[in-house]
Amino acid sequence: MASKMKFDPRKLMEKAIAVMKQSINEPRTDKKASPLVGAVLVKPDGTVDTAFRGELRHGDHAEYTLLERKHRDERLDGAFLFATLEPCAPGARKHPKLACAERIVNARIAEVWVGIEDPDPRWTGRASGIWSRTA
């Protein structure tokens, strides 16, 4: 059953952007900068929680932090997720890690709002391709 949206998606994406700015740049051997990412979860009961990259542990993705570390034991069917960057797609993480896109499907999130697609051409739009299976 689809949830009725009782919130302003623009405000929630702005909240995700504000949270994104707290992202923690982890030490990397390749010296590349880590992307800043913020995520907002609107739970089925209407309560809202947020996460940013590296919030609880270096390198943890914002969506992973929200779904697996903060709300793992909760039913999230019908929840909404806002992410400033397209969640990582299946195959993007080293085996046996699950991609955030797969975690989002497993959590039965009703709708995902993405700020920008992954700018890495290997992954651009790849996560979006699996959302239709969550309905």
Ligand SMILES: [Zn+2]
């Ligand atoms: Zn991810």
